[in-house]
Amino acid sequence: MTDLGPNAPLIGVPGSRARLDTPALVLDLDLMERNIATMAAHARAVGAALRPHAKTHKSIRIAELQVAAGALGVCCATMGEAEIMVRARVPGVHITSPQVTPSKLARLIALNADNHRGFSVVVDNPRNLAEIESAARAVGKPLDVLVDFYANHGRTGAATEADAVALAQAVAQSGILRFRGIQAYAGNLQHVAVRAERRARTLEMLTRVAGIVERLESTGIKVPVVTGAGTGTFDLDPEAHVFTELQVGSYVFMDVDYNRALKEGRNELPFETSLFVQTAVVSTNAPGWVTCDAGLKSFATEGPKPEIALGAPAGSTYTWFGDEHGKLILPEGAPRPEIGHKIECVTPHDDPTVNLHDFYHVVRGDTLVDIWPVDARGKR
Amino acid sequence: MTDLGPNAPLIGVPGSRARLDTPALVLDLDLMERNIATMAAHARAVGAALRPHAKTHKSIRIAELQVAAGALGVCCATMGEAEIMVRARVPGVHITSPQVTPSKLARLIALNADNHRGFSVVVDNPRNLAEIESAARAVGKPLDVLVDFYANHGRTGAATEADAVALAQAVAQSGILRFRGIQAYAGNLQHVAVRAERRARTLEMLTRVAGIVERLESTGIKVPVVTGAGTGTFDLDPEAHVFTELQVGSYVFMDVDYNRALKEGRNELPFETSLFVQTAVVSTNAPGWVTCDAGLKSFATEGPKPEIALGAPAGSTYTWFGDEHGKLILPEGAPRPEIGHKIECVTPHDDPTVNLHDFYHVVRGDTLVDIWPVDARGKR
Numbered sequence: 001m002t003d004l005g006p007n008a009p010l011i012g013v014p015g016s017r018a019r020l021d022t023p024a025l026v027l028d029l030d031l032m033e034r035n036i037a038t039m040a041a042h043a044r045a046v047g048a049a050l051r052p053h054a055k056t057h058k059s060i061r062i063a064e065l066q067v068a069a070g071a072l073g074v075c076c077a078t079m080g081e082a083e084i085m086v087r088a089r090v091p092g093v094h095i096t097s098p099q100v101t102p103s104k105l106a107r108l109i110a111l112n113a114d115n116h117r118g119f120s121v122v123v124d125n126p127r128n129l130a131e132i133e134s135a136a137r138a139v140g141k142p143l144d145v146l147v148d149f150y151a152n153h154g155r156t157g158a159a160t161e162a163d164a165v166a167l168a169q170a171v172a173q174s175g176i177l178r179f180r181g182i183q184a185y186a187g188n189l190q191h192v193a194v195r196a197e198r199r200a201r202t203l204e205m206l207t208r209v210a211g212i213v214e215r216l217e218s219t220g221i222k223v224p225v226v227t228g229a230g231t232g233t234f235d236l237d238p239e240a241h242v243f244t245e246l247q248v249g250s251y252v253f254m255d256v257d258y259n260r261a262l263k264e265g266r267n268e269l270p271f272e273t274s275l276f277v278q279t280a281v282v283s284t285n286a287p288g289w290v291t292c293d294a295g296l297k298s299f300a301t302e303g304p305k306p307e308i309a310l311g312a313p314a315g316s317t318y319t320w321f322g323d324e325h326g327k328l329i330l331p332e333g334a335p336r337p338e339i340g341h342k343i344e345c346v347t348p349h350d351d352p353t354v355n356l357h358d359f360y361h362v363v364r365g366d367t368l369v370d371i372w373p374v375d376a377r378g379k380r
Numbered sequence: 381m382t383d384l385g386p387n388a389p390l391i392g393v394p395g396s397r398a399r400l401d402t403p404a405l406v407l408d409l410d411l412m413e414r415n416i417a418t419m420a421a422h423a424r425a426v427g428a429a430l431r432p433h434a435k436t437h438k439s440i441r442i443a444e445l446q447v448a449a450g451a452l453g454v455c456c457a458t459m460g461e462a463e464i465m466v467r468a469r470v471p472g473v474h475i476t477s478p479q480v481t482p483s484k485l486a487r488l489i490a491l492n493a494d495n496h497r498g499f500s501v502v503v504d505n506p507r508n509l510a511e512i513e514s515a516a517r518a519v520g521k522p523l524d525v526l527v528d529f530y531a532n533h534g535r536t537g538a539a540t541e542a543d544a545v546a547l548a549q550a551v552a553q554s555g556i557l558r559f560r561g562i563q564a565y566a567g568n569l570q571h572v573a574v575r576a577e578r579r580a581r582t583l584e585m586l587t588r589v590a591g592i593v594e595r596l597e598s599t600g601i602k603v604p605v606v607t608g609a610g611t612g613t614f615d616l617d618p619e620a621h622v623f624t625e626l627q628v629g630s631y632v633f634m635d636v637d638y639n640r641a642l643k644e645g646r647n648e649l650p651f652e653t654s655l656f657v658q659t660a661v662v663s664t665n666a667p668g669w670v671t672c673d674a675g676l677k678s679f680a681t682e683g684p685k686p687e688i689a690l691g692a693p694a695g696s697t698y699t700w701f702g703d704e705h706g707k708l709i710l711p712e713g714a715p716r717p718e719i720g721h722k723i724e725c726v727t728p729h730d731d732p733t734v735n736l737h738d739f740y741h742v743v744r745g746d747t748l749v750d751i752w753p754v755d756a757r758g759k760r
Contacts, residue, residue: 006483021483023760055703077704097673097704098662100719103386103401124663125719155671155701156663163665187702282478283504283536285543291535293477297735297758302681302700320682321535322567323435323731324457324477339480339505351703355677356735358758378677378738378757380403 004371005359016368017361018342022280023294025357026344027372029364031274032252033065038270039234039251040069046238051075051094051227053249056351058376059360060088062252067091073118075227075247079107080379082119088375091117094227096183096247098148098156100128109135112143120144122183124157129170129177136176145177146225149184149209157184164212172221181225184209185247190232191257193266199236206240213242231258232267255350256304276309276344277353278361279326281337290337292318292326294345299326300352311343318345384751385739396748397741398722402660403674405737406724407752409744411654412632413445418650419614419631420449426618431455431474431607433629436731438756439740440468442632447471453498455607455627459487460759462499468755471497474607476563476627478528478536480508489515492523500524502563504537509550509557516556525557526605529564529589537564544592552601561605564589565627570612571637573646579616586620593622611638612647635730636684656689656724657733658741659706661717670717672698672706674725679706680732691723698725 007024010016017026043050052066055077063074063085073092076082085093099108099121112119123129123145136143147167150157158164164182171179186205192198213223224244229237231250237243250258253275261267279294299306299320306318306326315331328343330336337343347353355377362370387404390396397406423430432446435457443454443465453472456462465473479488479501492499503509503525516523527547530537538544544562551559566585572578593603604624609617611630617623630638633655641647659674679686679700686698686706695711708723710716717723727733735757742750 006487019483021487021760022481098719100662101402101660102720103399107386107401124665128719150665154666154669155705155707157665159665280481282480285504285530285537285539286534289534293760296680296682296732300676300681301732302676323735325535327535339478339508340482352676352681355703356758378736380401380673 004373007359007361007368008371010368011370012367014367017363017366020278020361020368022278022342023298024278024361025354025359026276026278027360027362028274028276029362029369031272032062035252035254035271035274036065036069039248040071042234043246044070048238048243049245051092051245051247052252053077053096053247054081054085054376056249056354057252058354058374058379059372060084060090060375061372063090072245078380079104079111081376083107083111084376084379086111086115086119089117093119094146095121096185098122098124098128100125105131105135108132109139112136113139113141120146120180122146122148122156123167123171124148126167126170129167133174133177140176142176142178144180145171146180146183146227147171149182149212155187161208161212161215165215168212168216168221169219179221181223181227181244182209182212184226184228185230186228186233187230190230191261195266198233202233202236203240206237206242210240210242231269231271232261250350253347253350255353256307256346256348259307259346260304273309273346275347275350275354277306277347278342278344281328281339281341281343282325284336284339289327289329291321292328292343293324295322295325296320297323298356299345299347300349300356302352303349306345306348309344309346311341312337384753387739387741387748388751390748391750392747394747397743397746400658400741400748402658402722403678404658404741405734405739406656406658407740407742408654408656409742409749411652412442415632415634415651415654416445416449419628420451422614423626424450428618428623429625431472431625431627432632433457433476433627434461434465434756436629436734437632438734438754438759439752440464440470440755441752443470452625458760459484459491461756463487463491464756464759466491466495466499469497473499474526475501476565478502478504478508480505485511485515488512489519492516493519493521500526500560502526502528502536503547503551504528506547506550509547513554513557520556522556522558524560525551526560526563526607527551529562529592535567541588541592541595545595548592548596548601549599559601561603561607561624562589562592564606564608565610566608566613567610570610571641575646578613582613582616583620586617586622590620590622611649611651612641630730633727633730635733636687636726636728639687639726640684653689653726655727655730655734657686657727658722658724661708661719661721661723662705664716664719669707669709671701672708672723673704675702675705676700677703678736679725679727680729680736682732683729686725686728689724689726691721692717
């Protein structure tokens with residue numbers, strides 16, 4: 001049996017959510033299931049397919065729930081994530097980042113050979129494309145390829161429409177690679193604060209993508225897939241009817257940043273926070289604050305601070321206080337929690353926070369009902 | 381055999397450092413061995429013992445190298461780290477953070493029962509002390525306890541000298557707990573910018589600790605151990621002859637923050653950077669920068685940005701560019717690296733960066749000579 005950590009004996013024990021060994025990543029299954037169902041209904045309503053991003057959760061179990069709700073498969077950001085998903089027989093695995101080194105190409109070809117349930121990768125560079133083609137030819141198994149388009153983000157992707165078209169034509173002419181379509185993930189647009197601006201920039205980007213599709217189809221190259229969009233733009237992209245599928249990720253959990261957009265009326269996401277970090281008070285000798293056991297090894301630190309979801313006096317705030325400790329700052333006059341007292345925080349940024357944890361402590365209400373490993377944690 | 385990741389076939393292959401599957405944590409063994417020897421010589425010269433902090437490296441192999449160089453044992457910040465070290469038969473494991481929940485107390489007592497090579501824990505709270513005493517009494521095995529003193533840091537520790545003395549007296553009077561001494565770790569002083577101020581504040585704190593020791597010894601309570609200090613103050617504490625042992629951690633690797641102190645003349649640490657993150661260029665279509673495969677899942681993000689150690693044009697800088705990507709910003713007119721090109725970065729903050737990686741890729745010069753798991757990564 002896999003080691004499920006110190007909380008394994010609590011599975012199924014009524015009230016066990018409050019008794020977890022901490023720090024612990026807590027997943028509220030009722031809320032996550034609702035988020036998955038809501039996104040699935042949205043996709044059906046707008047006629048888009050779903051290929052949710054597994055980089056958010058890195059979990060075979062959650063990928064399976066998404067597929068059971070109608071997703072075609074999952075996206076992965078790294079080769080290591082894709083290996084975990086393909087080997088767990090999750091269908092329709094698509095790798096959203098270019099894979100360029102000899103080591104990654106060898107893993108790509110091996111994984112494609114293993115896979116019989118749909119598998120694809122992006123390219124954004126002619127030399128990389130030639131190397132992938134030659135590696136695929138050496139083993140003789142066709143490989144599905146999408147062309148990654150820049151989408152104003154500047155992280156990966158062909159920089160111009162002409163470059164994207166040329167790459168697509170080169171794939172289409174290959175005897176061993178199969179051209180599957182265009183990826184245009186505008187990560188930078190997910191958090192544009194004003195909805196009207198986010199909408200305008202998204203539609204502008206989609207117009208450029210539509211132009212690429214038109215040019216390809218006018219020369220007889222079919223573009224079955226156009227993939228992109230995230231939780232911040234999931235309801236904007238379908239307006240333009242360009243995306244055939246959505247790569248949404250964070251909607252399963254939500255986080256502090258997406259919640260702020262909701263609170264401030266910048267977005268109207270119909271999703272609820274389902275993911276928390278539970279931490280215990282471990283020291284109470286300082287004036288004005290107590291020290292908890294979740295610090296910068298339990299929370300992503302590049303974005304906002306964690307927000308307190310339950311267990312602390314109203315008006316308290318949380319910040320990290322070293323690698324293993326957090327500082328729960330109490331409002332004046334608030335009662336001081338005792339050592340051992342538990343609080344739960346909303347994760348500041350869901351993907352990299354999950355990446356710091358080995359397990360999801362899956363709860364329904366106040367009871368731990370299961371423990372799921374973060375299967376692809378740290379996999380490159 | 382343990383899975384050592386995709387780089388296992390490269391062990392012993394000449395020149396393999398340049399061929400690692402990326403992102404990869406790279407440990408230069410020659411340099412780390414020199415750091416370990418330098419600190420060991422310093423400790424011998426000043427007559428202090430060493431109990432280096434394993435929270436930095438989380439590695440059984442590195443702990444063993446430190447012990448082989450004369451360390452009494454290692455410090456651990458979490459119960460999970462201590463479990464890894466004790467079960468690997470590393471001697472002299474000391475837990476530097478209070479352990480307060482029922483779950484952590486059960487693990488503490490179980491680990492003490494397992495251990496025959498020296499084991500201790502801190503307390504900073506009378507209720508916690510009473511609970512540990514009662515748990516230890518229930519199994520009948522003595523447990524070594526140190527009293528944690530606040531040391532102006534405010535994270536953990538008794539807040540006043542009187543509180544520390546009272547806790548020490550309570551331990552000393554217990555039939556089952558054994559009073560071993562005082563811990564005073566001033567984490568906040570490690571990075572005080574001006575050496576003269578760091579020195580003054582360190583000595584002031586040590587005077588308070590010396591007062592506690594004096595009060596205890598005057599009432600017949602022996603204080604065999606006074607433990608504390610870090611890489612930023614390792615050469616200040618011995619002046620006062622208060623610490624009997626040093627809890628230094630970062631000296632094995634160094635990082636951007638400690639290196640800045642060196643460069644700016646704020647400190648004269650005789651240690652060299654031995655730890656790097658190797659990353660590959662994966663996309664080259666943007667103006668002014670290229671995209672690499674190490675982002676905020678490969679680097680600690682709460683402190684400075686990574687610094688480039690090798691492989692990039694002079695004047696380049698590195699920043700994260702999403703979860704899995706980094707942005708190598710090139711100076712004007714610099715040649716643009718091609719896809720697959722490798723660079724190595726100094727880690728921004730060593731402890732939490734190591735915590736993001738599964739393996740040390742151990743090199744001598746340009747050859748991968750071994751792969752060591754980060755044994756206690758993520759262990760709480």
